Amino acid sequence: MCIFCKIAKGEIPAKILYEDEKTLAFLDISPRSKGHTLIIPKEHYETFEELPEEVAIDLIKAIKRVIKKLKSLNPDGYNILNNNGPVAGQEVPHVHFHIIPRYKGEKEEVIKLSPPVEVDLDGVLEELKNK
Numbered sequence: 001m002c003i004f005c006k007i008a009k010g011e012i013p014a015k016i017l018y019e020d021e022k023t024l025a026f027l028d029i030s031p032r033s034k035g036h037t038l039i040i041p042k043e044h045y046e047t048f049e050e051l052p053e054e055v056a057i058d059l060i061k062a063i064k065r066v067i068k069k070l071k072s073l074n075p076d077g078y079n080i081l082n083n084n085g086p087v088a089g090q091e092v093p094h095v096h097f098h099i100i101p102r103y104k105g106e107k108e109e110v111i112k113l114s115p116p117v118e119v120d121l122d123g124v125l126e127e128l129k130n131k
Ligand code: AMP
Pocket: 003, 014, 026, 027, 028, 029, 030, 031, 038, 082, 083, 089, 090, 091, 092, 093
């Protein structure tokens, strides 16, 4: 069983911030900022595209609730991050969203998108047309 399934089943401890029937939110064990939270479906799905639509909607609702809660830490902004696949930086193979509150004057570098690369936009659009 994966580590987040074990957390969802209460088999290993976590600092739980929010819970409902389908979702769970807990503090990241290696926080990138004060209040860094992970939101997961209780059922095991590996990546975002595997989520049934209803579960994806439940997760979005939970994200909104957690952001409301985190507002009491007075962040100046926040990132919502979802990595899918090892090549995209996913380490735990159970779909999760990071909510990372951001504060003005943080010392750590804020995660940003990687630098732009050369891509033939018309070619990509052609490949994707009618898919
Ligand atoms: P990702 O790289 O998107 O798969 O992120 C996985 C995240 O899970 C990392 O930020 C880890 O710090 C976090 N993490 C791993 N194990 C635990 C745990 N037992 N409790 C809380 N967070 C964890």
